[in-house]
Amino acid sequence: MNTARTVWRIARAGSLDRLQLTDERLPPPGPGEVQVAVRAVGLNFADIFACLGLYSATPAGGFVPGLEAAGVVSCVGPPLPGHPPYEPGERVLALTRFGGYATVLNVDSRYLAPIPAEWSFEAAAAYPVQALTAWYGLLRLGAARAGSVVLVQSAAGGVGLQALAMLERVGARAVAVVGSAAKVRFLRERTALPDAALVVRGGDGYARRLDAALAAYGAPGFDLVFDAVLGDTFRPAFERLAPEGRYVLYGAADFMPSGASRGWLRLAWQWLRRPRLDPLAMISANRAFMGFNLIWLWEAVERVPEAYAALAALDLPPPHIGNRYAFKDARRALDELKAGQTVGKSVLLVG
Ligand SMILES: NC(=O)c1ccc[n+]([C@@H]2O[C@H](COP(=O)([O-])OP(=O)(O)OC[C@H]3O[C@@H](n4cnc5c(N)ncnc54)[C@H](OP(=O)(O)O)[C@@H]3O)[C@@H](O)[C@H]2O)c1
Numbered sequence: 069m070n071t072a073r074t075v076w077r078i079a080r081a082g083s084l085d086r087l088q089l090t091d092e093r094l095p096p097p098g099p100g101e102v103q104v105a106v107r108a109v110g111l112n113f114a115d116i117f118a119c120l121g122l123y124s125a126t127p128a129g130g131f132v133p134g135l136e137a138a139g140v141v142s143c144v145g146p147p148l149p150g151h152p153p154y155e156p157g158e159r160v161l162a163l164t165r166f167g168g169y170a171t172v173l174n175v176d177s178r179y180l181a182p183i184p185a186e187w188s189f190e191a192a193a194a195y196p197v198q199a200l201t202a203w204y205g206l207l208r209l210g211a212a213r214a215g216s217v218v219l220v221q222s223a224a225g226g227v228g229l230q231a232l233a234m235l236e237r238v239g240a241r242a243v244a245v246v247g248s249a250a251k252v253r254f255l256r257e258r259t260a261l262p263d264a265a266l267v268v269r270g271g272d273g274y275a276r277r278l279d280a281a282l283a284a285y286g287a288p289g290f291d292l293v294f295d296a297v298l299g300d301t302f303r304p305a306f307e308r309l310a311p312e313g314r315y316v317l318y319g320a321a322d323f324m325p326s327g328a329s330r331g332w333l334r335l336a337w338q339w340l341r342r343p344r345l346d347p348l349a350m351i352s353a354n355r356a357f358m359g360f361n362l363i364w365l366w367e368a369v370e371r372v373p374e375a376y377a378a379l380a381a382l383d384l385p386p387p388h389i390g391n392r393y394a395f396k397d398a399r400r401a402l403d404e405l406k407a408g409q410t411v412g413k414s415v416l417l418v419g
Pocket of ligand 1 (some may be wrong): 114220224225248269296352361405411
């Protein structure tokens with residue numbers, strides 16, 4: 069029997085104004101799938117890029133945005149070999165390749181993980197995308213380890229706070245870069261980082277502030293830069309990579325348009341001005357540049373359990389929820405996330 073559900077659906081990417089709250093019927097879960105009664109949905113900056121049609125993985129035509137959610141298993145489809153079994157009533161978190169902005173979901177069980185007993189649904193919904201992003205970028209590609217000096221851009225955001233927590237776990241030393249003095253104050257209260265390692269991005273003094281942060285750690289340069297902003301702050305950080313240093317780029321928040329739709333003229337100008345690297349110079353400087361998109365991991369589904377296990381081994385605290393919204397207020401939530409002033413994770417609460 070089909071189940072009634074409500075989703076946020078966009079008929080065609082291009083503008084956040086096209087998002088519509090829609091009632092639908094969801095068929096029963098198919099083979100290897102689990103039906104989840106959603107209690108919380110995690111919001112991601114990428115959701116906005118997807119609605120604007122600026123995310124390479126955006127589906128053609130209409131779609132429901134959303135990359136993660138958490139809730140309770142309501143029923144299960146016919147089992148399939150290689151798909152972990154779940155029982156009705158289990159609390160689960162889910163990775164979704166779009167479709168997460170929904171009150172009920174059918175999810176391939178390979179993208180699910182049980183929620184730790186002491187975690188709330190909102191903490192669980194805030195976890196998979198940003199923790200996996202930080203783990204993959206910092207520990208897999210970035211090879212951060214004890215003693216590494218690591219620049220983390222947007223350090224007070226969802227991915228950023230996960231990155232700081234992970235670096236603390238492995239004994240690395242973070243330089244936290246943020247867009248405003250208010251976020252520096254937030255990080256001062258929340259972390260044990262030295263003042264010199266809390267840096268406001270941009271402006272004339274940015275390079276000098278990065279040098280002061282490195283000096284505070286007695287480090288000649290960054291072992292790793294973890295950046296999803298790009299823009300004018302790319303070059304000062306890249307030039308401060310130590311030999312063997314790695315620059316891991318996983319987003320381009322600087323390309324976010326200021327209005328509800330794309331603003332092609334500004335985008336074209338930014339695209340023309342995007343940083344370019346000389347691979348020959350990277351040989352002699354002994355530096356690496358890498359990029360990634362988590363969609364890659366979603367598609368390599370056989371690697372998802374290993375990734376969840378690696379995260380569980382880090383035993384991270386539940387993510388910091390900075391902003392909670394009712395499901396019906398998704399538009400306001402996305403507008404606030406888009407404005408770049410939020411700290412921690414934003415979640416939608418269902419029911
Ligand atoms: N590659 C992947 O697989 C992957 C996966 C997840 C997330 N991401 C990327 O990681 C970044 C962080 O994602 P998140 O969901 O955790 O978001 P978030 O960091 O909580 O929020 C986005 C942050 O971007 C910064 N920002 C820089 N320039 C901006 C601009 N022009 N407009 C608005 N904000 C701007 C702001 O912080 P500050 O001003 O403090 O810097 C803002 O708070 C995003 O760029 C996202 O696309 C990539």
